[in-house]
Structure formats: structure tokens, C-alpha cells
Amino acid sequence: MFKVNENYLKLPGSYLFSTIGKKVRAYKEANPDKDVISLGIGDVTLPLAPSVIKALHGAVDEMGDAATFKGYAPDLGYEFLRSAIKNYDYKKLGVDIDIDEIFVSDGAKSDSGNIGDIFSKDNVIAVCDPVYPVYVDTNVMAGRTGEYNPETERFAGVIYMPCLEENNFAPQLPTETPDIIYLCFPNNPTGSTITKDELQKWVDYANEKKAVIIYDAAYEAYITESNVPHSIYECDGAKTCAIELRSFSKNAGFTGTRLGFTVIPKELKCGDVSVNSLWARRHGTKFNGAPYIIQRAGEAVYSEEGQKQTKEMVAYYMNNAKTISEGLKAAGFSVSGGVNAPYIWLKTTDGMTSWEFFDYLLENANIVGTPGSGFGPSGEGYFRLTAFGTYENTLKAIDRIKGL
Amino acid sequence: MFKVNENYLKLPGSYLFSTIGKKVRAYKEANPDKDVISLGIGDVTLPLAPSVIKALHGAVDEMGDAATFKGYAPDLGYEFLRSAIKNYDYKKLGVDIDIDEIFVSDGAKSDSGNIGDIFSKDNVIAVCDPVYPVYVDTNVMAGRTGEYNPETERFAGVIYMPCLEENNFAPQLPTETPDIIYLCFPNNPTGSTITKDELQKWVDYANEKKAVIIYDAAYEAYITESNVPHSIYECDGAKTCAIELRSFSKNAGFTGTRLGFTVIPKELKCGDVSVNSLWARRHGTKFNGAPYIIQRAGEAVYSEEGQKQTKEMVAYYMNNAKTISEGLKAAGFSVSGGVNAPYIWLKTTDGMTSWEFFDYLLENANIVGTPGSGFGPSGEGYFRLTAFGTYENTLKAIDRIKGL
Known part of the structure; x- marks a missing residue:
């Protein structure tokens, strides 16, 4: 009788990003008129370089x-x-x-x-x-x-x-x-x-x-x-x-x-x-x-062309990172990252847990990010935003957060 | 102190196809004027279909x-x-x-x-x-x-x-x-x-x-x-x-x-x-x-186009398979496969081992195939030829084998 690798059964239920996806889908279904901006998963948005x-x-x-x-x-x-x-x-x-x-x-x-x-x-x-x-x-x-x-x-x-x-x-x-x-x-x-x-x-x-x-x-x-x-x-x-x-x-x-x-x-x-x-x-x-x-x-x-073009892509995303980082700081958040990486790591406010902050941001600013606790217990109370969106959406997102 | 996966050390030395590659390179270096035809590795040669x-x-x-x-x-x-x-x-x-x-x-x-x-x-x-x-x-x-x-x-x-x-x-x-x-x-x-x-x-x-x-x-x-x-x-x-x-x-x-x-x-x-x-x-x-x-x-x-074109590719290779199979039979070899698969499995002659036959075919007909024993001990005394070459090379190879 064949036996499976039982180590797989030690893994807790669902993968972080599928839980997020499910929550976002449910929110969008209940609120079809809302313009939800994702600064969640670390996926790029710019097309491949011409070269x-x-x-x-x-x-x-x-x-x-x-x-x-x-x-x-x-x-x-x-x-x-x-x-x-x-x-x-x-x-x-x-x-x-x-x-x-x-x-x-x-x-x-x-x-x-x-x-x-x-x-x-x-x-x-x-x-x-x-x-x-x-x-x-x-x-x-x-x-x-x-x-x-x-x-x-x-x-x-x-x-x-x-x-x-x-x-x-x-x-x-x-x-x-x-x-x-x-x-x-x-x-x-x-x-x-x-x-x-x-x-x-x-x-x-x-x-x-x-x-x-x-x-x-x-x-x-x-x-x-x-x-x-x-x-x-x-x-x-x-x-x-x-x-x-x-x-x-x-x-x-x-x-x-x-x-x-x-x-x-x-x-x-x-x-x-x-x-x-x-x-x-x-x-x-x-x-x-x-x-x-x-x-x-x-x-x-x-x-040579490829280097020039891909460096421009990275610069575009890093400009987003700067926009997020400076915007959040101006809004009173405690922020790190975003200087040598496309990720901004912010401290949640009002003692919210990472998932509470996720819901708060989704419901009040229609922004999707990633709860820090999804990456491990020391991430609790933190939240990740990524710089991989478009510049327009990034600006819009930060304006919404400032308006909270 | 880190430890490697010692199971890897149970694997005997070299991979079948790298041993073949080494032998073929050595033969070609020693005989740069010879036209060596490979019916060895199971790699295709026709370009991707237009669709x-x-x-x-x-x-x-x-x-x-x-x-x-x-x-x-x-x-x-x-x-x-x-x-x-x-x-x-x-x-x-x-x-x-x-x-x-x-x-x-x-x-x-x-x-x-x-x-x-x-x-x-x-x-x-x-x-x-x-x-x-x-x-x-x-x-x-x-x-x-x-x-x-x-x-x-x-x-x-x-x-x-x-x-x-x-x-x-x-x-x-x-x-x-x-x-x-x-x-x-x-x-x-x-x-x-x-x-x-x-x-x-x-x-x-x-x-x-x-x-x-x-x-x-x-x-x-x-x-x-x-x-x-x-x-x-x-x-x-x-x-x-x-x-x-x-x-x-x-x-x-x-x-x-x-x-x-x-x-x-x-x-x-x-x-x-x-x-x-x-x-x-x-x-x-x-x-x-x-x-x-x-x-x-x-x-x-x-x-629809893709099906037509890829079926033509398969038919091309299967025509090679038929050419090899019939040619070998005409030359007196005991042959199987080649009817529902692009591989022909032949019995070596004169009691040669698979590797002896490999050398014999390389040296006397300048053809590369795969020794059956490389796939396991029950493959000893057998030899694999593939139908993935060009039709021209396949014909040439069979003519050479017939002339041995």
C-alpha cells in the first residue's frame, strides 16, 4: 500500500496569498463599484524591455x-x-x-x-x-x-x-x-x-x-x-x-x-x-x-540596451517606493524599507494586528497589501506594501491612505 | 556542521548520455574526416510547427x-x-x-x-x-x-x-x-x-x-x-x-x-x-x-492547424522508424519497437555486449546509438536507435549498416 509524505500534513492550511485573494474577491463582489488597488503580491506590472x-x-x-x-x-x-x-x-x-x-x-x-x-x-x-x-x-x-x-x-x-x-x-x-x-x-x-x-x-x-x-x-x-x-x-x-x-x-x-x-x-x-x-x-x-x-x-x-532599459524599469519601481515611503511618513506612519528594495514595511497604527490593518485598509482605502504576520510571528503588527504597481495607482493609493 | 544528502553518493559515476558524448567526441577528434550520424539521444530535429x-x-x-x-x-x-x-x-x-x-x-x-x-x-x-x-x-x-x-x-x-x-x-x-x-x-x-x-x-x-x-x-x-x-x-x-x-x-x-x-x-x-x-x-x-x-x-x-502540423512531424519520424526497422530486418537483425514508438530496439550480433556493439557501430559505420545495458542489466545485448534524425541521415545510416 502506497504511503504519502506525511511531512506535507504538518503545513498549516492555506497559503498566505490565496487567503488574501479570497478576502479581496469577497470584498469586490460585495462592493462592485469600488476601485481596489493592489500593492500586495510582489508581481511586476511593466512590460518586458524592448531589447x-x-x-x-x-x-x-x-x-x-x-x-x-x-x-x-x-x-x-x-x-x-x-x-x-x-x-x-x-x-x-x-x-x-x-x-x-x-x-x-x-x-x-x-x-x-x-x-x-x-x-x-x-x-x-x-x-x-x-x-x-x-x-x-x-x-x-x-x-x-x-x-x-x-x-x-x-x-x-x-x-x-x-x-x-x-x-x-x-x-x-x-x-x-x-x-x-x-x-x-x-x-x-x-x-x-x-x-x-x-x-x-x-x-x-x-x-x-x-x-x-x-x-x-x-x-x-x-x-x-x-x-x-x-x-x-x-x-x-x-x-x-x-x-x-x-x-x-x-x-x-x-x-x-x-x-x-x-x-x-x-x-x-x-x-x-x-x-x-x-x-x-x-x-x-x-x-x-x-x-x-x-x-x-x-x-x-x-x-547595453537591455541594461539601460531594465535599469529604467527598476528606477520606475523605486520611484514608486519613494512615493509610498515618503507619503506614509508624511501621514505619520513608522516606515522602513523602500531604499534598497521594492518593499515598504510599515507599522500598523492604533495597536491593530496585521490582519486587522489589512481589513481596515481594504475597507476604508480600498487598498490591498500583505499582513506582516503572514511572513511569521515577528511580522505581527507590520504590513508590507510593494512598489510594483503603476505610478498612477501608487499615487492614488497614498492619497487615500493620507485621507484616512 | 552541514551534511549533504548521502543518498546521492549511491549513484554510480556518470550519466549514460555523458559517457556516450565523451566516446563520440574522442572518436571525432581522432577521425575528423568521418561523417558521424547520431541516432542516439532521443532529441528531435524538426523545427517547431508554423502555428x-x-x-x-x-x-x-x-x-x-x-x-x-x-x-x-x-x-x-x-x-x-x-x-x-x-x-x-x-x-x-x-x-x-x-x-x-x-x-x-x-x-x-x-x-x-x-x-x-x-x-x-x-x-x-x-x-x-x-x-x-x-x-x-x-x-x-x-x-x-x-x-x-x-x-x-x-x-x-x-x-x-x-x-x-x-x-x-x-x-x-x-x-x-x-x-x-x-x-x-x-x-x-x-x-x-x-x-x-x-x-x-x-x-x-x-x-x-x-x-x-x-x-x-x-x-x-x-x-x-x-x-x-x-x-x-x-x-x-x-x-x-x-x-x-x-x-x-x-x-x-x-x-x-x-x-x-x-x-x-x-x-x-x-x-x-x-x-x-x-x-x-x-x-x-x-x-x-x-x-x-x-x-x-x-x-x-x-x-486545427497545430494538430495537422504536429501530426505531420510525428509521421515524418515514424517513417524514419519504419525505414530503420525494415532496413535492419533486411540486414538480418532481430528488431522490435518502431511501430507505436520512435525507438527501435535491436539485438546485437555475434554475441557482442551492448557497449561492444556501440564501439563496433561507431567505428565501422560511424553511427551513434545507445547501448541497451545503459538502461539496465536486462538491456544487455540490445541497442537503441531513434527515429528523430533527418530522413536523409536515417537512410544513409541504414545503408551503412547494411554494408557492414
Whole structure:
């Protein structure tokens, strides 16, 4: 008789964003005349850059001609894309990453979930609180946690690192020793980040404890301050302790186009075992490459035109972030984030819980955001707004909040 | 200190197709004047159908315009594609599959590996021998097997079902009871298949034993005989015991375009637990949808034009299959497959092992095929040729074999 993976049953009911969706649909049905603006889910709204569109059309034409048609892609990704990544994302930072340390994938969400496959079940993970839910949920699925405690809203056996106002929403080195540490900077959901000096402390800590850091740098394109690192490999010693995840979703608007990559340096080892070769084996066995046409679109992001156009997209969203941040401050809110990230993290008012504030904002300003508590118990009393809307809607939303 | 997943270390060295690649490269370097023809790896060569190319261009244009731009796709796939699948792939067979039983993915290889995530480690799997290596390797990685025995070329704890000449290369019901049964019909690598009556026996067996069948129907478009089922759901009772994997790779040439889907009926349960809902949770947590433009390309496959054009592609390859099969028979080889599948399975001559025959064919006819033993010990003494080359190369290859 077949048996299911019972770890899945530890996951509490519904996914954050489906609960939000349900509430919003119910509100809209009851109030069909209301103009509801969503600054909730972290999905982009601007179209793909013209240089990316051009590359896509070109690659589609190649797929329609026997002479240029492409079948299965190389396991790790096409060399043209991995070379562009190596040169643009790393060499420019003074970081030397070899192309066979770069694994092209269908996005950072898949990679951040799948990366757990190559690690033993018997690792203790440490995550920030609040946190992007995928890190925790995929570890629950893999059996790397105990049961969920509805009172503490935490899983047993996981080290949670609170990110609170008093520490600038940055985690402190944990007192218990973890084996795998998930860090995401610039951070989703708080929009906070850390300096290169602060990140160096994490790298030194991981090397000392022989822990591995899974570093999610999906939002690095939004960094505006010079002392904030774009890659963990800017820190000394990171190659022996860190895996870096990158995405084209937010820097180039690929949320519905799907492309990302993971870097695993060859120096990262567990005893004699190369983590890079384990991931290569997983990639070759359980994945069959990102589509050729999408990889060509990714290459176009690194062209001169592509860089100019995607930087303009990021600047557009960051102008929204500024509008939200300044508007909220002017309205008396306590606000962080929005400087090196497209997320604004605000404190609810009048002692409202995150979900109370969600309902309040939906009903009184017709604005959808994300309750901070949905990202973990330390998010309680906070609320996330995203800068991915149109400028017009962003302005309108802030005017409504000011008028509350 | 972090620990890796030691199950990965049970996997023997190199992947079949990389060993072949290495041998072929060495031969070409030593013999740069030789015209080497590959009938080895199962990769297509014809360009995408014009209707698919048109749909891709149209979708790319949509992604370049803010009014029609698409961000994150729905978790299970766009409804336009799932409806087309429901109506074309199932309703036409008289099978009623609901659209929320259909999960769109980036391909059957990913799905066939990832599907194991939702099952307990404590299931005994049964696989055909010879077998598509991904089924076994992903179960090894998940810890669902014991160690590899180089002498038997088998992993401990796995039920191998030999597919030999005497049983028409179809597996027999196993004597030990499995929990999860992998079946692939039409079969890769043998090109064999089974009738609907025979498949019904497997469905009845699985229901009786409360086992689940993972049914890989990636090659169903190649079926030419009327008593061969296109879907396992043509059998009575399959909805309570079977998961079906489908691919666009071979029927529409999407090997480098990446699209597939998995069907999990809601009736498939383990006690009270719906397997469909577990896969929905995995899909929503560890995957972020196939690209919008690729899903539109998939939809175009189901259009009237798309059907006509992709059926012509399949017919082209099946004409190659016939050419190979008849040519080999005329040359005195013992041959099977090639009637409902793009694979021809031939017996080596003069008592050669599969690898000896590989070298013999490469050196004397400059043809690359795949050694049967690479798919499992019962493949020893057999050899796979694929029909995915050009007609011209296929003819040339057969002439060379006849001249040996």
C-alpha cells in the first residue's frame, strides 16, 4: 500500500496569498463599484524591455527553422548566458565565478525550494522571522522540521531569527548553531538590507561553524546604497560557505517569463564531497533546462540596451517606493524599507494586528497589501506594501491612505 | 556542521548520455574526416510547427505591451491550456478529467523526478528493466532504495521487472508487492507497448494492492495501432490508482521549449489524504509556473492547424522508424519497437555486449546509438536507435549498416 509524505500534513492550511485573494474577491463582489488597488503580491506590472522582446522574437524565428532549431539545452544552461552572468553579475564586482559554478534554472523560487534536495534531512535550518514562506515550507516538506505549533506559529526544530525594529530588521547571529542559514538581502518582506561589513560577519560565522548560507539575492538590482553588497561573494571566504540564488523576475520583469540561476562555488565542500557536483547531478536528473528562447531573453538583459532599459524599469519601481515611503511618513506612519528594495514595511497604527490593518485598509482605502504576520510571528503588527504597481495607482493609493 | 544528502553518493559515476558524448567526441577528434550520424539521444530535429511559431510571436508581443503583459502564471497553469488538454487529450478518448486535475509544468522529466516528493520514503518502487534512468535515480536520491550492487547493476530494495524478448518486452506483474509502479508506454527505451486489455490488468492489480502507478505517456502521439491505449484513464478504475505524465517534447518538438503536464485525479487517495492536493501544494511551493509564452505555444498545438502540423512531424519520424526497422530486418537483425514508438530496439550480433556493439557501430559505420545495458542489466545485448534524425541521415545510416 502506497504511503504519502506525511511531512506535507504538518503545513498549516492555506497559503498566505490565496487567503488574501479570497478576502479581496469577497470584498469586490460585495462592493462592485469600488476601485481596489493592489500593492500586495510582489508581481511586476511593466512590460518586458524592448531589447528582450526583440531577442525573444529572434529566438522564436530560430526555433522555426531546421537550420537553427534547438533541442535539449545543455544541463547547466547555454554558455552564452552563463558567460554574460559571469562577466556582468560577478566580474564587474571583482568576483571571479567560473561558468560551471553557474546553474541556469526556471527561477529562484524553484531553486530555493529544490536546493534542499542535496542536503541531508538531519540539518538544522535557521531562517529570519518574518521570512519568505518558501524557505520554511520546503524544509517542512523535506522532513527537516518538527510539528507546527499554532500558538507560537513556529515549527519545532527550526531556528528563527527575529528581525525587529530595534535591530533595524536585520537578524542577529543565532545562539543555537544552525547547519543551513537562509538569508535574503535586500529582504523580502521587510525591504531592509545589511552592509558588506555586516554580511562579512555572517560569512565568518558560517565558515567557523561549517554551516552553509543560502543567500537569496533576488532583489539586488534595487540596491541604491554603495555599502550594500550585490553578491555574497564580495565577502572574503564566501566561496567556502555560500550558495547564491538570483532571479530575472524583479530586475527584468520575468515573473511570468521564468528565468533564474544559482551559483555554487567549487570550493564549497562537505568533507570530500563537492556541493557543486551534487547540484549538477540534481540539475541533470530532475530538470531539463530553461527554454532556449527564454535563455536568449536573459542574455538580452545583459546587452547595453537591455541594461539601460531594465535599469529604467527598476528606477520606475523605486520611484514608486519613494512615493509610498515618503507619503506614509508624511501621514505619520513608522516606515522602513523602500531604499534598497521594492518593499515598504510599515507599522500598523492604533495597536491593530496585521490582519486587522489589512481589513481596515481594504475597507476604508480600498487598498490591498500583505499582513506582516503572514511572513511569521515577528511580522505581527507590520504590513508590507510593494512598489510594483503603476505610478498612477501608487499615487492614488497614498492619497487615500493620507485621507484616512 | 552541514551534511549533504548521502543518498546521492549511491549513484554510480556518470550519466549514460555523458559517457556516450565523451566516446563520440574522442572518436571525432581522432577521425575528423568521418561523417558521424547520431541516432542516439532521443532529441528531435524538426523545427517547431508554423502555428506554434505564430503563437509564440503573438505571446511575445503581448509581453511587450503593458495592457497585455502577464506576470506570475496561475499555479496549475493557464486555464486556456488546461481546457485544451482536457478537451483534446481526454474528452476525445471518452475520458472525463477535470481541469483542476491537470498540472502544467516545464516537462515530464521534471515531473517524473519531482513526483516522488509527495510520497513517503518508505515505499517500495517497481520499475521495468531496461528503464528510463530518471525513475530510478530520483528514487535513489530520495533514499527510497538501498545501495547499488555493481555486480547485479541493481539497487537494493527496488523491484525490477525484466522486459525481455520472451514476453514481448512487456513487464509481468511482480511477485513481490510494490507500493509505487513506474510504467512507460509506449516504452522508452524498447519501443514496445501494451494493449488496453493488458494495461487493465495493471490497473486492477494496483487497485487490489493499493499501489499507485506513475504512468509516463510521453510517447502516446506515436501510437499507430488501435488497441493500444493513449491514456491509462481509458482503463476502468485507473482514477483511483494512477498518475499520468505527458509531454510536449516528442509530439510537438518541445525538447528545447519545455512544456508538460501531470494528471492526478481527485479520486486518488491515501486514506483521507488527496494526492491531488499534495501535488497542488508542491506545485505552488516549489514551482512558479511554465512561462506564459510557452503555455500559449502549447495551446497552439491543439489548434486545427497545430494538430495537422504536429501530426505531420510525428509521421515524418515514424517513417524514419519504419525505414530503420525494415532496413535492419533486411540486414538480418532481430528488431522490435518502431511501430507505436520512435525507438527501435535491436539485438546485437555475434554475441557482442551492448557497449561492444556501440564501439563496433561507431567505428565501422560511424553511427551513434545507445547501448541497451545503459538502461539496465536486462538491456544487455540490445541497442537503441531513434527515429528523430533527418530522413536523409536515417537512410544513409541504414545503408551503412547494411554494408557492414
